[in-house]
Amino acid sequence: MAAQIFAYIAHKSGKLDDSALELTTAAKKIDADASITAVVFGDAATADAAAAKAANTYKAVWKVADSALAYPNAELIRPMLAKLLPEGAILLLPTDSFGMDLGPGLAVKRNAAYIADAIDFEGAKDGKLVAHRQEYAGQVYAKVEANLSGGAVITCRPGAFAADEAGGAGGAVEDKSADAGPVPAAKRKFIEVVEAEVGDVDITKSDVLVSIGRGIESQDNLEIAFDLAKAIGADVSCSRPIVDAKWLEKSRQVGTSGQTVKPKVYMALGISGAFQHLGGIKGNPFMLAINKNPKAPIFQVADVGVVGDILEIMPELTEKVTEMKG
Amino acid sequence: MEILVCVKRVPDTAENEIAVKADGTDIVRDDVVYSVNEWDNYAVEEAIQIRDNVGGTVTVVSVGDAESEEIIRREMAMGADTGVLLSDSAFEGSDGLGVATILKSFVDKGKYDLILTGALADDGAGQVGGMLAALLDLPYASVVNKIEVKGDKLLVGREIEGGNQEMNEISLPCVLSIQTGINEPRYVGIRGIRKVASLEIPCDGKDACGLDAGIIGAAGAKVKRLTYFVPELGEGAEMIEGSTEEQVEKVIEILKAKGGIK
Numbered sequence: 001m002a003a004q005i006f007a008y009i010a011h012k013s014g015k016l017d018d019s020a021l022e023l024t025t026a027a028k029k030i031d032a033d034a035s036i037t038a039v040v041f042g043d044a045a046t047a048d049a050a051a052a053k054a055a056n057t058y059k060a061v062w063k064v065a066d067s068a069l070a071y072p073n074a075e076l077i078r079p080m081l082a083k084l085l086p087e088g089a090i091l092l093l094p095t096d097s098f099g100m101d102l103g104p105g106l107a108v109k110r111n112a113a114y115i116a117d118a119i120d121f122e123g124a125k126d127g128k129l130v131a132h133r134q135e136y137a138g139q140v141y142a143k144v145e146a147n148l149s150g151g152a153v154i155t156c157r158p159g160a161f162a163a164d165e166a167g168g169a170g171g172a173v174e175d176k177s178a179d180a181g182p183v184p185a186a187k188r189k190f191i192e193v194v195e196a197e198v199g200d201v202d203i204t205k206s207d208v209l210v211s212i213g214r215g216i217e218s219q220d221n222l223e224i225a226f227d228l229a230k231a232i233g234a235d236v237s238c239s240r241p242i243v244d245a246k247w248l249e250k251s252r253q254v255g256t257s258g259q260t261v262k263p264k265v266y267m268a269l270g271i272s273g274a275f276q277h278l279g280g281i282k283g284n285p286f287m288l289a290i291n292k293n294p295k296a297p298i299f300q301v302a303d304v305g306v307v308g309d310i311l312e313i314m315p316e317l318t319e320k321v322t323e324m325k326g
Numbered sequence: 327m328e329i330l331v332c333v334k335r336v337p338d339t340a341e342n343e344i345a346v347k348a349d350g351t352d353i354v355r356d357d358v359v360y361s362v363n364e365w366d367n368y369a370v371e372e373a374i375q376i377r378d379n380v381g382g383t384v385t386v387v388s389v390g391d392a393e394s395e396e397i398i399r400r401e402m403a404m405g406a407d408t409g410v411l412l413s414d415s416a417f418e419g420s421d422g423l424g425v426a427t428i429l430k431s432f433v434d435k436g437k438y439d440l441i442l443t444g445a446l447a448d449d450g451a452g453q454v455g456g457m458l459a460a461l462l463d464l465p466y467a468s469v470v471n472k473i474e475v476k477g478d479k480l481l482v483g484r485e486i487e488g489g490n491q492e493m494n495e496i497s498l499p500c501v502l503s504i505q506t507g508i509n510e511p512r513y514v515g516i517r518g519i520r521k522v523a524s525l526e527i528p529c530d531g532k533d534a535c536g537l538d539a540g541i542i543g544a545a546g547a548k549v550k551r552l553t554y555f556v557p558e559l560g561e562g563a564e565m566i567e568g569s570t571e572e573q574v575e576k577v578i579e580i581l582k583a584k585g586g587i588k
């Protein structure tokens with residue numbers, strides 16, 4: 001029997017997240033014959049807007065609307081989904097702050113298998129599904145097999161599955177609010193979103209970025225990166241651990257929980273290449289990576305790579321460039 | 327406040343080149359440096375700071391083999407009051423749900439107001455915290471980067487996309503998964519480690535946990551790892567070889583050509 005697959009449509013006030021068009025591709029990889037249904041939660045206006053857009057890509061769309069769902073609070077949506085989804089269903093979510101919030105608990109409540117952050121599928125067969133994922137910060141890959149007897153909840157990595165841009169599905173939107181409701185009383189109340197602070201440099205506007213990661217090793221070594229940036233006319237950005245250590249301000253962090261940058265040239269220096277970091281680099285820049293570990297995942301995505309010590313190479317680069325410029 | 331922090335011993339990915347064994351059954355573990363999962367260190371620091379502010383105790387618990395004692399001790403050297411190891415050959419091969427089930431059996435024996443996990447561990451799943459919350463029927467918030475105690479509630483910030491922060495009010499008891507950067511974990515020196523070196527870490531097995539092999543261990547897992555592999559990744563980066571000087575020359579040449587030097 002073909003699987004029944006549901007794609008959770010993430011949206012911001014009715015505007016679809018990129019994952020909305022990727023999850024249908026993921027669903028087809030799980031089972032080409034599956035019936036695929038989009039599920040949309042929101043308040044009346046945003047759920048309508050998102051459902052209408054989702055119907056361009058999905059033949060079937062389930063809509064759940066309530067004024068209490070204006071902001072996607074996973075603690076409210078989880079019990080509603082647990083009630084709404086048919087037995088044995090597979091639910092796909094994006095691997096993001098919402099998917100991570102909702103998914104694991106939903107799998108428990110539905111007695112379903114949970115696969116986190118899938119990047120590929122080998123297809124469902126005989127009640128089992130083989131998925132590919134990464135472990136150890138992307139250094140190795142693993143095939144995992146999920147038992148589908150109780151269904152599954154699966155988060156899919158953003159960008160790992162191609163967006164289905166075809167459109168024109170002319171899907172039917174069905175109001176399922178009554179089946180999922182009422183909205184439960186929440187022990188966790190959403191209050192507000194506090195926007196990120198603006199810093200002294202706007203790395204989203206930079207053409208060339210000297211981006212440093214944990215390989216810089218100490219706060220004192222930051223100078224080496226700033227010297228190089230100055231010599232070549234670039235700005236300094238960084239990966240998350242540098243911000244966690246409070247060595248640079250948050251506004252310089254590249255990644256899903258930081259800034260999205262679109263430079264022409266991106267130098268990844270002592271950065272391993274976690275997907276949350278790469279998720280903040282758009283526009284396909286020319287990427288140069290320097291890393292002492294030849295297995296670092298960054299070398300899979302960089303155009304040019306050097307295996308070496310950034311603390312040795314950066315000062316030499318600075319010196320040569322300065323000489324050259326006279 | 328009675329606080330429980332779940333901690334895991336993992337290969338340190340910043341320190342190791344992780345390779346896959348020829349038969350794909352595991353990663354190569356010889357010479358691998360282990361440490362406490364980075365996220366868990368932030369969770370323990372946060373627990374200690376909350377305890378120091380409002381009173382109470384901090385317990386750390388880990389599911390793992392005997393060597394996990396070393397990370398439990400380390401977190402006690404940081405300032406946790408109690409540490410417990412949950413270890414049994416029957417636990418081996420547990421999936422995320424299995425680990426959460428084992429942890430639940432421990433939680434059920436105590437009375438905790440706040441349970442913290444890391445947001446993510448070495449297998450990149452980010453699942454145990456959310457599963458534990460669901461098993462315990464407690465409210466949950468993931469990727470937390472701010473906690474403020476307000477009586478029998480907490481004000482918690484969740485890190486969401488774009489560096490924004492989602493503020494929530496959550497009632498106690500609850501489970502939170504902690505994101506890096508929420509605090510600055512204190513340094514543990516040799517002296518601190520020495521102080522706890524001879525501490526006895528109690529260890530509970532499956533019987534003490536009151537568990538049977540149903541959903542724990544490899545047999546109970548709904549999700550099984552079949553194999554590790556290294557995929558064919560196409561070309562990858564063009565690698566620049568040679569002496570450092572030659573590499574530097576070449577890098578400058580390339581940067582110039584691509585508009586990377588202004």
Ligand SMILES: Cc1cc2nc3c(=O)[nH]c(=O)nc-3n(C[C@H](O)[C@H](O)[C@H](O)COP(=O)(O)OP(=O)(O)OC[C@H]3O[C@@H](n4cnc5c(N)ncnc54)[C@H](O)[C@@H]3O)c2cc1C
Pocket residue numbers: 137212213214215216238239240241253254255256257258259269270271272273274275276277280290291292293296308309310311339340445446469
């Ligand atoms: C919900 C969530 C959101 C996240 N958001 C982001 C985000 O927005 N941005 C982000 O960056 N991360 C983010 N992360 C964290 C991410 O998963 C990684 O932990 C992080 O990107 C790793 O940073 P890194 O590459 O600098 O450090 P590591 O992974 O530790 O890598 C350091 C690298 O430096 C190399 N190195 C060490 N010393 C040297 C040297 N002397 N010379 C050359 N190379 C050296 C090492 O070989 C290694 O490859 C997020 C994580 C989660 C769970």
Ligand SMILES: Nc1ncnc2c1ncn2[C@@H]1O[C@H](COP(=O)(O)O)[C@@H](O)[C@H]1O
Pocket residue numbers: 331332333334363365366387388389390422425442443444445446447448449450451452453454455
């Ligand atoms: N074996 C374990 N023992 C104790 N806690 C664990 C264990 N595995 C995972 N955790 C907790 O769950 C968090 C997330 O891990 P994971 O779901 O494996 O990504 C970790 O940061 C720990 O707090």
